[in-house]
Amino acid sequence: MTSPAIGASGADALPDYAPIPPSALGPALNDQGYAVGRVERNLYWVTDGTYQAAFLTTPDGVVLFDAPPTIGHNLQRAIDEIATAEGVSNQVTHLVYSHHHDDHVGAASLFDPAVVRVGHEETRRLLLRDNEPAKPAPEVTFSDRYTLEVAGERVELAWHGPNHSPDNIFIHFPDHDALMLIDIVNAGWVPIYNLNLSEDVPGYLQAPATALSYPWTHFIGGHLGRLGTRDDISLHQQYIADIQAGAREALGTVDPTPYFVKYGENVWAAVKGYLDELTDRAAKPVIAKYTGVLAAADVEVFTTTTTFMILQSMRLDLGPSAPLHP
Numbered sequence: 001m002t003s004p005a006i007g008a009s010g011a012d013a014l015p016d017y018a019p020i021p022p023s024a025l026g027p028a029l030n031d032q033g034y035a036v037g038r039v040e041r042n043l044y045w046v047t048d049g050t051y052q053a054a055f056l057t058t059p060d061g062v063v064l065f066d067a068p069p070t071i072g073h074n075l076q077r078a079i080d081e082i083a084t085a086e087g088v089s090n091q092v093t094h095l096v097y098s099h100h101h102d103d104h105v106g107a108a109s110l111f112d113p114a115v116v117r118v119g120h121e122e123t124r125r126l127l128l129r130d131n132e133p134a135k136p137a138p139e140v141t142f143s144d145r146y147t148l149e150v151a152g153e154r155v156e157l158a159w160h161g162p163n164h165s166p167d168n169i170f171i172h173f174p175d176h177d178a179l180m181l182i183d184i185v186n187a188g189w190v191p192i193y194n195l196n197l198s199e200d201v202p203g204y205l206q207a208p209a210t211a212l213s214y215p216w217t218h219f220i221g222g223h224l225g226r227l228g229t230r231d232d233i234s235l236h237q238q239y240i241a242d243i244q245a246g247a248r249e250a251l252g253t254v255d256p257t258p259y260f261v262k263y264g265e266n267v268w269a270a271v272k273g274y275l276d277e278l279t280d281r282a283a284k285p286v287i288a289k290y291t292g293v294l295a296a297a298d299v300e301v302f303t304t305t306t307t308f309m310i311l312q313s314m315r316l317d318l319g320p321s322a323p324l325h326p
């Protein structure tokens with residue numbers, strides 16, 4: 001895990017939070033700052049405590065799934081460690097991109113230019129748009145489904161519509177009992193700001209159910225220090241369902257009138273007061289319920305901004321957004 005440059009005296013002034021539930025934590029990192037472990041058979045995962053990637057060893061080389069820059073050169077170190085122990089090739093021959101975000105693929109250029117890069121067609125479009133040498137666009141692309149076969153190993157890639165990002169895909173390992181889906185469910189932890197910085201709220205809300213529609217036991221979510229389980233997905237769904245219930249209740253009960261009376265012609269001040277009250281009303285019981293259950297649930301701004309996004313999606317995607325003028 002990276003430590004921001006902050007003096008000890010500065011740290012003393014920062015707020016305290018509830019202890020992290022032990023269930024949220026993963027294996028200890030080694031001296032180089034990573035942990036690598038087996039998911040199942042020849043599928044492995046690697047973490048720096050904050051980010052996760054995965055790789056599949058085969059007789060013909062290694063298939064790498066994501067290349068977070070925070071893990072960076074530790075990706076090859078982790079692969080070397082496993083390849084040596086298992087007596088297989090450490091050569092990365094394929095790199096699969098979960099989505100175009102730099103924090104998950106920003107170390108893609110560390111690998112041989114001849115590596116076969118695989119991703120969704122929208123990932124390619126967005127990376128070509130962004131034109132960053134650190135993230136060469138995938139050459140092998142697909143629109144809905146793609147079966148990646150390497151040396152007899154099979155991986156099923158699928159795009160089920162936009163969610164966290166427009167291009168985020170489901171990576172299913174049918175022969176390894178595993179699913180990789182990045183930036184949707186943080187196993188043991190709440191989503192960060194704004195529903196894990198998601199662009200499509202209805203798509204994000206649907207994604208966990210789609211994940212559960214696949215058969216798997218091991219979940220690679222892309223963040224924090226441990227793998228997930230089906231129970232982690234269910235707990236996340238319950239957290240979101242509680243926010244939705246609170247948001248519905250608040251929309252039905254909070255009266256905006258006092259804000260408009262108070263602020264008169266400053267309509268935006270009234271809107272702010274009203275939306276903030278809705279958000280607080282919905283978020284507060286959820287923060288209380290999940291503190292000690294999901295790590296960082298008491299980092300209020302995460303649940304609050306996530307609640308704000310869900311509230312706005314209820315108003316704007318589903319409606320009604322406001323009473324109909326007679």
Ligand SMILES: [Zn+2]
Pocket residue numbers: 099101104164165183
């Ligand atoms: Zn992302």
